[in-house]
Amino acid sequence: MKLKKLVVASLLATCGQAIAATDSEFVVKDIKVEGLQRVALGAALTYMPVKVGDKMNDFRVAQLIRALYASSHFEKITISRDDEVLIIRVRERPTIANIVFEENDDIKDEQLQQSLDDNNVRIGEPLDKTILTSIENGLKDFYYSIGKYNADVNAIVTPLPRNRVDLKLSFNEGDAAEIKQINIVGNSLFSDEELLNQMELQFGAPWWNFLAETRYQKQKMSGDLEKIRSYYMDRGYLRFSNDSTQVSMSPDKSGVYITMNISEGEQYTISGIELSGDLLGNEDVLKMLLPLRDGQLYSLAQVTYAEEFISKYLGRFGYAFSTVTTIPEINDEDHTVKLTLSVDPGQRINVRRISFKGNTVTGDEVFRRELLQLEGSWLSNNLLEASKNRISRLTYVEENDFETVRIPGKEDQVDVEFTVKEQPSGxxxxxxxxxxxxxxxxxxxxxxxxxxxxxxxxxxxxxxxxxxxxxxxxxxxxxxxxxxxxxxxxxxxxxxxxxxxxxxxxxxxxxxxxxxxxxxxxxxxxxxxxxxxxxxxxxxxxxxxxxxxxxxxxxxxxxxxxxxxxxxxxxxxxxxxxxxxxxxxxxxxxxxxxxxxxxxxxxxxxxxxxxxxxxxxxxxxxxxxxxxxxxxxxxxxxxxxxxxxxxxxxxxxxxxxxxxxxxxxxxxxxxxxxxxxxxxxxxxxxxxxxxxxxxxxxxxxxxxxxxxxxxxxxxxxxxxxxxxxxxxxxxxxxxxxxxxxxxxxxxxxxxxxxxxxxxxxxxxxxxxxxxxxxxxxxxxxxxxxxxxxxxxxxxxxxxxxxxxxxxxxxxxxxxxxxxx
Missing domain, CATH: 2.40.160.50 (membrane protein fhac: a member of the omp85/tpsb transporter family)
Known part of the structure; x- marks a missing residue:
């Protein structure tokens, strides 16, 4: 599961003391910076929007404080004056000497470190303590999303000599909340058992069914709702809706009760099918190959297949970015629906260049000779997939994939980039x-x-x-x-x-x-x-x-x-x-x-x-x-x-x-x-x-x-x-x-x-x-x-x-x- 991106809350603290009130501005004749340890004086001066000869006032003091905090090197700043000398006393943020993770089973160390890296929390960098709470809350949100509502995360900072600290993230993951019951309200056409069989989340599974997913997870619940919707839509129930879903928890947060309220609606049949837009002269062929027919029950799966089929068919001729949109005209009186498939083929795309990355041992020409898609020719999704399969069948390739990259200013050209992961070949x-x-x-x-x-x-x-x-x-x-x-x-x-x-x-x-x-x-x-x-x-x-x-x-x-x-x-x-x-x-x-x-x-x-x-x-x-x-x-x-x-x-x-x-x-x-x-x-x-x-x-x-x-x-x-x-x-x-x-x-x-x-x-x-x-x-x-x-x-x-x-x-x- 992808970790939720941790959001860094930037806190501009006005913890510095303002200069004593004066009746007039003064001109800075000298600047003294006290408290520097790791940051060089020259580097600190570059962060300051003030130099010798400038006039100082309350506005310039506030501006100076904001600039120094923005450098991310200081956690406390005090500003004062001695006649015309500007005195800046700072306390640097401690440097992270080590990062340790304890008792984390559901999240790998690599995932945690990547999240910390995204927030500039890494060994050798200054620690901004203001973001630790955001990190803790972000990790807790992740655990809640997989049903572990008793999980707790604590960031422990241990001071070390020379203004260094150890950072330890201590986890108490706890057990995931078990699904105690799933209720479906509003279904009369299909039994609870039929609908529950469509769901990945289950409750009351026998002990021998160790593959059953009985832990509540928010993402899987969303997927199950979509599966039930598809189950109805594929059988003609075009007006099906999931009215609401309630998830309640037991007082000890160990059990979850789910209630789904649905409206089934009536079955709809297809009363007509039309193709509109630029079909490049293939209208008769496409009508013959599409699975949709007049008089049959409406099926969302077949409509989706028809859209994808038309896109792939046009992709064979270089129209790689075609769009197909189905416009339903619903007649609630006789429960029929007329489908219009609007086709926009877009521009015909030409392949400018094909490149490879990730191959440290194998030469590009070894992979290039497996290609069926050629540079300078029309882009074909079929040929690209076939090329990918040919490369995958090489015994020294573990996996590979490709992506098409649009060229700025060239709407009819793309580059194709293959990413290859090699495996030991000998x-x-x-x-x-x-x-x-x-x-x-x-x-x-x-x-x-x-x-x-x-x-x-x-x-x-x-x-x-x-x-x-x-x-x-x-x-x-x-x-x-x-x-x-x-x-x-x-x-x-x-x-x-x-x-x-x-x-x-x-x-x-x-x-x-x-x-x-x-x-x-x-x-x-x-x-x-x-x-x-x-x-x-x-x-x-x-x-x-x-x-x-x-x-x-x-x-x-x-x-x-x-x-x-x-x-x-x-x-x-x-x-x-x-x-x-x-x-x-x-x-x-x-x-x-x-x-x-x-x-x-x-x-x-x-x-x-x-x-x-x-x-x-x-x-x-x-x-x-x-x-x-x-x-x-x-x-x-x-x-x-x-x-x-x-x-x-x-x-x-x-x-x-x-x-x-x-x-x-x-x-x-x-x-x-x-x-x-x-x-x-x-x-x-x-x-x-x-x-x-x-x-x-x-x-x-x-x-x-x-x-x-x-x-x-x-x-x-x-x-x-x-x-x-x-x-x-x-x-x-x-x-x-x-x-x-x-x-x-x-x-x-x-x-x-x-x-x-x-x-x-x-x-x-x-x-x-x-x-x-x-x-x-x-x-x-x-x-x-x-x-x-x-x-x-x-x-x-x-x-x-x-x-x-x-x-x-x-x-x-x-x-x-x-x-x-």
């Missing part, structure tokens, strides 16, 4: 982290999304966690050309231990190099192309049945324990669409991403993978404190072509994985999906002592506790993003809290379910159909995401709603350094 990491899934991790690297303020991305990272060690160097120029074509490349190396990542045991070493470029289709859509060379060495794993066909093709029968080595060239085609309002922690808009990657025919492995991801953010309030996120992700991969007469398959080390903070929370990372199946022949001893191998239908079958992954995946989630408790509003863009429901599954379309129908494993459990997409998992809970100095952190408390035997579930998980 980091230097060298430390130790820990995650439930990753265990101990060592990190070192540099990552910069806004390298040297150019908007280019550069990263060098070395990471080691329990199951993976990797090193990557990458570079991307998002504006390789002025048309927005991006170009990037990367070099990478990785060692992966699948057993430590909750997968079946195998190890792989990979190094490669890749390049990519992107092409913008329009404002929201972009396509990307990439080509990556990868050299991969995979150690052999156990002979799981799901891997048998793959190993039969690529393993060396003469040396089955040898590692498999592959060289592949992978081409990718991607589509990306985004209307998100921010690059980090968005609250509105949507994002869709689809990627098709496939190895080239000359590669050792021939396979393809398709992945689609979509997110929709729906803000639930105007300030975007509450939002709903709906997300979904689908993936599928398989081989293509044949080798040595066998169909190519998706390599098991390219399988999708599910479970964890980025898919289905409440399940350990990479634990959802098919388990490994091992089978061995069963033997018996014959009558003659020989060993007899039984037919395959009698094989011993066992399943692993670890997953293999799968070639098909589907994950979805619904999240309610809520304000983070106990966190100040300034940190909304770095901390996010949400209530979630996650659903997902991972399966293998190549699994031969018929071969295992009815069979049991070593524990007597029936083997699951790992090709069945309907065996989904589900969880719910709360998640907190924090962009900490050491990297992104995710904390999740989960309750599993649906699981299967053998699933590894977690109530609490946290991870450091993962992306969102």
């Amino acid at each position: 980091s230097f990491t060298a430390g130790i982290g820990y995650g439930d899934a990753t265990g101990l991790s060592l990190q070192a690297g540099i990552q910069q999304d806004n390298f040297l303020g150019t908007g280019k991305q550069l990263a060098f990272n070395v990471n080691t966690i329990s199951y993976q060690q990797s090193a990557t160097i990458s570079y991307t120029d998002p504006y390789f050309t002025v048309d927005g074509i991006s170009l990037g490349g990367s070099i990478f190396y990785s060692e992966f231990d699948a057993g430590r990542a909750n997968l079946v045991q195998y190890n792989s070493k990979t190094f490669g190099v890749g390049a990519n470029f992107g092409y913008p289709i329009n404002e929201y859509n972009r396509i990307n192309f990439g080509l990556t060379y990868k050299h991969q060495e995979v150690s052999p794993t156990q002979a799981y049945e799901q891997f048998r066909n793959f190993y039969d093709v690529f393993s060396d029968p003469a040396n089955p324990d040898a590692s498999l080595v592959f060289d592949t060239f992978q081409a990718s085609l991607g589509w990306y669409r985004s209307t998100l309002n921010r690059g980090i922690f968005p609250t509105a808009g949507s994002m869709q991403r689809a990627t098709l990657a496939a190895t080239t025919p000359n590669s050792d492995l021939n396979f393809y993978k398709f992945n689609f991801e979509s997110k929709f953010y729906y803000p639930l309030d105007s300030r975007h404190k509450w939002s709903l996120l709906a997300r979904a992700q689908f993936g599928y991969g398989n081989g293509y072509g044949t080798i040595n007469g066998n169909d190519q398959l998706l390599p098991f080390f390219e399988f999708f994985r599910a479970g964890g903070s980025d898919t289905v929370r409440g399940f350990e990372n990479n634990t959802i999906g098919p388990k490994g199946i091992l089978r061995s022949p069963r033997t018996i001893t014959g009558p003659d002592g020989t060993t007899i191998v039984l037919s395959p239908e009698y094989d011993n079958i066992s399943t692993t506790t670890r997953t293999l992954g799968g070639n098909a995946m589907a994950v979805a989630g619904l999240e309610l993003i809520v304000p983070t408790p106990l966190v100040e509003e300034d940190f909304n863009n770095s901390v996010r809290t949400s209530l979630f429901v996650d659903v997902g599954n991972l399966w293998d379309t190549e699994f031969n379910a018929d071969e295992y129908v009815g069979k049991t494993d070593q524990y007597g459990r029936v083997i699951d159909d790992y090709s069945d997409p309907s065996t989904y998992r589900a969880s719910t809970g709360v998640s907190v995401q924090w962009l900490s100095p050491m990297g992104p952190m995710i904390f999740s408390f989960s309750k599993v709603l649906k699981s299967y035997e053998g699933d590894d579930t977690k109530v609490f998980t946290f991870n450091v350094g993962q992306t969102f």
Whole structure:
């Protein structure tokens, strides 16, 4: 709440003694000033409208006193004479040595200091004690406006040596007055309950409704009255009025009783709609697009929308300051109203200059290339809003806004000023982290999304966690050309231990190099192309049945324990669409991403993978404190072509994985999906002592506790993003809290379910159909995401709603350094 501006009461005190009455004027031959400490004699003389040689009289004495008080350096002035010598004795105002605030919870120290600064009360300045009462009363008025009628504020001045003082503002805020009852008098069309539901202020809320606002606040009361008025006006009650509102208080000032007296009136319908004024030849188009129609109930909301729509429509053509006024002609006899929308487009406005402020790191040209509104062109509100959204989507921008500034003497020109608040665009990491899934991790690297303020991305990272060690160097120029074509490349190396990542045991070493470029289709859509060379060495794993066909093709029968080595060239085609309002922690808009990657025919492995991801953010309030996120992700991969007469398959080390903070929370990372199946022949001893191998239908079958992954995946989630408790509003863009429901599954379309129908494993459990997409998992809970100095952190408390035997579930998980 904005503090009420403190008004300084200027007191011209005549506390100086006048010169003894004389029968005649005298000429000043000398001036003596006594009592100066901090103020220099020369400075004091400059404040005086009297100098040696002037004649003194009663008028000049009063003039001198006023001038010295106006300098704000003195709190007492005495004037006398010794013959023709003018003697001025002063007591300087004390200097403020320190300012302290005590017991202020509802008002931040920064807000208090700003209010004092506005009144020139700051450390090092002289203290004018006459304004302290005004400061106290102004602060009390603020507390009264938020319902704290027992609040008290005291300004305590403590003298110090050398004419200095300590100033302490001591607060006794007390408790806010609770609303005990709200009465509505005069309503017959709508019940009290219906009208009270429109109000933010409430009374008698149950204990579990901790979000209910039961404290009386004057500003919120005004807003609630307007909401009730709009409720009636939007339903045709054009003559509705709020006749009076009485607010009474209990004797101890702890309770408030509110009574509203209203007159509902009759419902009115629209009898005609006319557009008048200069419509620039768009009258027919506007009539067709407006929501107002003859015969429908009058609605203030639709009238307001029509006015705003016309203004925005004309703003597209440079008429940025058009005004639209609705003139109602009310017929109380038949309860109809004729609406005339008077349009004044004003002058067509041209943009002279676009400037940026607040950007201390990023160059203006980085933001300027995101602009759709150009200098020298007609001003378009649509293009300005689109430009603002493009800048907001940059990951190194926390927030931005713009204003149009009229140019004096140029009625048809404006300047546009963008104010940008940057956020850290990169980091230097060298430390130790820990995650439930990753265990101990060592990190070192540099990552910069806004390298040297150019908007280019550069990263060098070395990471080691329990199951993976990797090193990557990458570079991307998002504006390789002025048309927005991006170009990037990367070099990478990785060692992966699948057993430590909750997968079946195998190890792989990979190094490669890749390049990519992107092409913008329009404002929201972009396509990307990439080509990556990868050299991969995979150690052999156990002979799981799901891997048998793959190993039969690529393993060396003469040396089955040898590692498999592959060289592949992978081409990718991607589509990306985004209307998100921010690059980090968005609250509105949507994002869709689809990627098709496939190895080239000359590669050792021939396979393809398709992945689609979509997110929709729906803000639930105007300030975007509450939002709903709906997300979904689908993936599928398989081989293509044949080798040595066998169909190519998706390599098991390219399988999708599910479970964890980025898919289905409440399940350990990479634990959802098919388990490994091992089978061995069963033997018996014959009558003659020989060993007899039984037919395959009698094989011993066992399943692993670890997953293999799968070639098909589907994950979805619904999240309610809520304000983070106990966190100040300034940190909304770095901390996010949400209530979630996650659903997902991972399966293998190549699994031969018929071969295992009815069979049991070593524990007597029936083997699951790992090709069945309907065996989904589900969880719910709360998640907190924090962009900490050491990297992104995710904390999740989960309750599993649906699981299967053998699933590894977690109530609490946290991870450091993962992306969102």
